Amino acid sequence: MSFVVGVNVPDTFQRRVAATPNKTAIMRKREGAWKHVTWREYGDRVFEIARALKSLGLRKGDRVALLSQTRPEWTYLDQAILSLGGITVPVYPSVTGEEVGYILRDSGARFVFCDDASQVDKTLPFKAGLPDLERVFSIERTGREGVVGLDEFLASSEFSAQQTAVERQAWRADAATLRESDLASIVYTSGTSGVPKGACITHGNFLAVMANAAAAMSVSDEDLTLLFLPVAHILGRIEQMITLSAGWTNAYCESLATLMDNLAEIRPTVLISVPRIYEKVYQGLQKKAQSGGWVERQAVQLAFRVASEMGEARRTGRTPSIATRLEHVAADKLVFAPLRARFGGRMRFAISGGAPLSREIADFFAASGMNILEGYGLTETTGPVAFNTIAAVKPGTVGRPWPGSEVKIAADGEILLRGPSVFAGYFNNPEGTREALQVGWFATGDVGDIDADGFIRITDRKKDLLITAGGKNVAPQKIEGLLRQDPIISNALVVGDRRNYLVSLITLAPDELRRVVSVQGWSDLKGVEAAATDTRLQGYLKVRIQRVNAGLAPYETIKRFRILPRDFSMEAGELTPSLKVKRKFCSQKYAKIIDEMYDPAREGKTP
Numbered sequence: 001m002s003f004v005v006g007v008n009v010p011d012t013f014q015r016r017v018a019a020t021p022n023k024t025a026i027m028r029k030r031e032g033a034w035k036h037v038t039w040r041e042y043g044d045r046v047f048e049i050a051r052a053l054k055s056l057g058l059r060k061g062d063r064v065a066l067l068s069q070t071r072p073e074w075t076y077l078d079q080a081i082l083s084l085g086g087i088t089v090p091v092y093p094s095v096t097g098e099e100v101g102y103i104l105r106d107s108g109a110r111f112v113f114c115d116d117a118s119q120v121d122k123t124l125p126f127k128a129g130l131p132d133l134e135r136v137f138s139i140e141r142t143g144r145e146g147v148v149g150l151d152e153f154l155a156s157s158e159f160s161a162q163q164t165a166v167e168r169q170a171w172r173a174d175a176a177t178l179r180e181s182d183l184a185s186i187v188y189t190s191g192t193s194g195v196p197k198g199a200c201i202t203h204g205n206f207l208a209v210m211a212n213a214a215a216a217m218s219v220s221d222e223d224l225t226l227l228f229l230p231v232a233h234i235l236g237r238i239e240q241m242i243t244l245s246a247g248w249t250n251a252y253c254e255s256l257a258t259l260m261d262n263l264a265e266i267r268p269t270v271l272i273s274v275p276r277i278y279e280k281v282y283q284g285l286q287k288k289a290q291s292g293g294w295v296e297r298q299a300v301q302l303a304f305r306v307a308s309e310m311g312e313a314r315r316t317g318r319t320p321s322i323a324t325r326l327e328h329v330a331a332d333k334l335v336f337a338p339l340r341a342r343f344g345g346r347m348r349f350a351i352s353g354g355a356p357l358s359r360e361i362a363d364f365f366a367a368s369g370m371n372i373l374e375g376y377g378l379t380e381t382t383g384p385v386a387f388n389t390i391a392a393v394k395p396g397t398v399g400r401p402w403p404g405s406e407v408k409i410a411a412d413g414e415i416l417l418r419g420p421s422v423f424a425g426y427f428n429n430p431e432g433t434r435e436a437l438q439v440g441w442f443a444t445g446d447v448g449d450i451d452a453d454g455f456i457r458i459t460d461r462k463k464d465l466l467i468t469a470g471g472k473n474v475a476p477q478k479i480e481g482l483l484r485q486d487p488i489i490s491n492a493l494v495v496g497d498r499r500n501y502l503v504s505l506i507t508l509a510p511d512e513l514r515r516v517v518s519v520q521g522w523s524d525l526k527g528v529e530a531a532a533t534d535t536r537l538q539g540y541l542k543v544r545i546q547r548v549n550a551g552l553a554p555y556e557t558i559k560r561f562r563i564l565p566r567d568f569s570m571e572a573g574e575l576t577p578s579l580k581v582k583r584k585f586c587s588q589k590y591a592k593i594i595d596e597m598y599d600p601a602r603e604g605k606t607p
Contacts, residue, residue, distance in 0.1 A: 008175070008184075009079075046080045053080055063088075064087070070253070090187055093119060093232070113138070121144075182203050184201055185237075186200055198429070220246060235377075285303075307364040311363025312363075356481060363395075383421075397456055413459075461477070480504075480581075482552075486548075488509055489508070489544075493583065499598060505594070532564060532565040
């Protein structure tokens with residue numbers, strides 16, 4: 001095991017290259033085969049880009065924006081920028097042109113590297129109004145006038161071998177002079193409510209998380225992950241950074257559409273994800289429990305029951321009964337083992353962050369032999385600040401704070417944090433900084449508690465809590481998670497702040513809708529859009545929502561719902577890159593539909 005942390009991010013990178021030069025750092029699929037990049041090759045590529053950036057006159061403190069999908073070139077550019085004392089500004093590839101323009105303007109980015117023509121086309125219309133932006137580059141060749149491709153840019157910066165050797169030595173020396181307090185990145189929040197804010201992340205912030213993560217997760221340079229999260233999101237960025245200290249291999253997923261195929265191909269030992277991916281797998285099994293053959297239905301239902309019983313035993317500290325253990329043997333052969341194989345068959349553990357994971361899903365994966373360890377963190381804490389470890393896990397919590405981090409609960413239940421990974425403030429936003437950093441503590445906006453063993457439990461977002469007209473506090477995320485466990489429900493948004501009761505917007509899963517339509521014999525019902533207004537489907541969903549209501553307090557139950565004609569999406573601005581619904585945005589966008597559900601003239605009507 002080779003674990004390294006330097007005096008800053010570039011120094012850590014150089015130490016990693018020196019420690020394991022011949023080990024595989026990166027894997028990517030090209031022409032149907034997985035290609036390997038060693039740490040030495042990774043280091044050479046970063047130096048090549050850094051040298052070219054320096055020839056442009058990039059100076060310490062200059063901002064460089066990266067507007068790209070998750071790909072190795074993003075990683076190379078990031079490390080090259082940081083090695084020169086530059087500041088990386090990640091931009092989500094799913095944002096609109098207006099949002100791109102805002103981030104480039106607010107950050108004062110000097111250069112921007114776009115993924116492809118589609119991202120270049122978002123940027124160019126705003127260039128004239130961005131006095132700080134000097135050049136627009138692209139990773140792929142685009143043919144757009146004035147836009148230079150990455151390969152062309154590097155080819156124009158060739159040097160002699162002797163000059164290269166001198167430059168490399170100077171480059172390493174200069175990188176080692178950066179301080180922990182120096183700014184490394186401005187990471188803009190995903191904007192679930194309001195205008196994005198640029199969180200200032202220092203080299204010291206990254207180092208703190210890299211050191212804690214590699215140690216707490218018990219990972220090494222023998223581990224392999226499949227990186228598919230957006231690296232513009234702090235969780236994906238930290239997965240990319242942990243490899244510097246731990247030395248593990250990051251395999252880059254081709255796309256979300258090929259995620260399960262890529263998992264089976266590369267057989268990762270660790271997986272880092274947001275809950276939605278685990279939910280999708282769980283929903284697929286629920287579908288089999290309803291639509292498969294008799295044997296398949298019985299096997300999956302057995303697995304669900306065994307997982308629930310074993311999960312309850314785990315939470316109460318008792319040993320599962322002999323009957324449950326025998327049933328687990330059967331369920332493992334029929335369901336759990338094939339599931340492990342879909343994930344590659346080597347998974348030591350998986351990590352879930354970015355949003356709460358339901359108890360049922362956590363229990364199911366644990367029973368399958370793939371523990372999902374929940375952690376907690378925000379952009380402003382440079383990602384993870386608390387974590388369940390293999391040695392110390394408590395279901396239903398996000399673990400204990402990592403070494404050096406402190407947590408306390410404010411009088412109103414808000415979680416307050418301080419420690420070496422907490423950000424330096426918001427860029428160009430002193431008012432937002434004062435609001436977030438209160439007397440040395442970061443006000444997270446999350447509500448929760450700490451148990452006697454020091455484990456943190458998150459109950460909801462402070463701003464997301466719904467207070468009904470009757471004064472009841474309701475956590476909508478819990479109810480939405482329960483609704484999404486039904487395979488026909490792709491997404492849900494629960495509304496009811498200052499209202500007499502709760503209502504919900506529902507989106508449908510097309511595959512499960514087709515199955516239900518076939519089973520019910522509704523041959524005239526074609527597609528999601530038609531289903532949104534179909535009274536038969538509304539009745540079908542009403543029964544299923546009533547089952548969820550049966551397990552809730554009266555003030556938490558869904559009284560009415562509406563089916564939307566399409567799913568929420570990032571392209572429509574309704575989802576964050578971590579696949580969370582933008583509550584404020586969607587509530588405003590669908591305000592007319594929501595108001596109709598509270599119309600007294602519709603009292604007593606369904607749904």
